[in-house]
Amino acid sequence: MQRTTLLAGLLLAGLCAGCSGQKSLRSFRMPEGDAARGQVAFVSLRCHTCHTVSGIDLPAPTAAPADQLMLGGEVARLRTYGDLLxxxxxxxxxxxxxxxxxERKKMKTSPMPGVNDVMTVQELIDLVAFLQPRYRVLAPLYEGDYRLIP
Ligand code: HEC
Structure with a gap:
């Protein structure tokens, strides 16, 4: 019960990301997570049925290809803690x-199932610790001093 209340609080905080005043998230800090435990939670919460994770050996996804997405790898913009939460x-x-x-325009809602009623706050913290370091930023292309792609 307490877990659910905590998660509901977190969710509410998330919904108000970017708000100012009393709903501001400026002082919101999560404790350090444990990436190894995050990997265990990733499988026990069945995230692997839709996601592979760059550089990590996990049981193969089973979802329809349209619902699959690799997490991590090279991205144009690194994921912040807030993005992943x-x-x-x-x-x-x-x-x-x-x-x-x-495809994103067509998609009104994410196919990701809600896990807020079953995931513990600790699992959430550990999942982010597991996933965040898997992202690498795509290096911009340079030739000498000349920047080819902004
Ligand atoms: C039914 C398939 C499915 C399951 C199960 C699923 N996801 Fe997803 N997930 C998706 C799809 C499709 C997207 C892309 C659409 C979106 O952003 O919601 C996505 C997006 C994401 C993203 C954003 C990726 C990025 O870099 O932009 C993260 C992080 C993520 N999922 C984590 C998880 C975690 C953690 C779990 C388990 C608790 C999980 N997912 C379970 C299908 C799934």
Whole structure:
């Protein structure tokens, strides 16, 4: 019960990301997570049925190919802590920019099932610790001093 209340609080906090005043998230801090435990939670919460994770050996996904997405790897914009928290507790709020533009436009809600009633806060913290270091930023292309792609 207490877990659910905590998660509901977190979710509410997430919904108000960017708000100012009393709903501001400026002082919101999560404790350090444990990436190894995050990997265990990733499988026990069945995230692997839709996601592979760059550089990590996990049981193969079983979802329809349209519902599969690799997490981590090279991205144009690194994921902040807030990006990953939101992606997990409120997936529809921030549909991934890994999806091709037209597909994202068509998708009104994320196919990700809600886990807020079953995931512990510790699992959430550990999942983010597991996933965040898997992302690498795509290096901009330079030739000498000349920047080819902004
Ligand atoms: C039914 C398939 C499915 C399951 C199960 C699933 N996801 Fe997802 N997930 C998706 C799809 C599709 C997207 C892209 C759409 C979106 O952003 O919601 C996504 C997006 C994400 C993103 C954003 C990726 C990025 O880099 O932009 C994260 C992080 C994520 N999922 C984590 C998880 C975690 C953690 C779990 C387990 C608790 C999970 N997912 C379970 C299908 C799934």
């Amino acid at each position: 939101t992606a997990i507790v409120h997936p529809t709020a921030g549909l991934s920019d890994k999806l091709p533009g037209p």
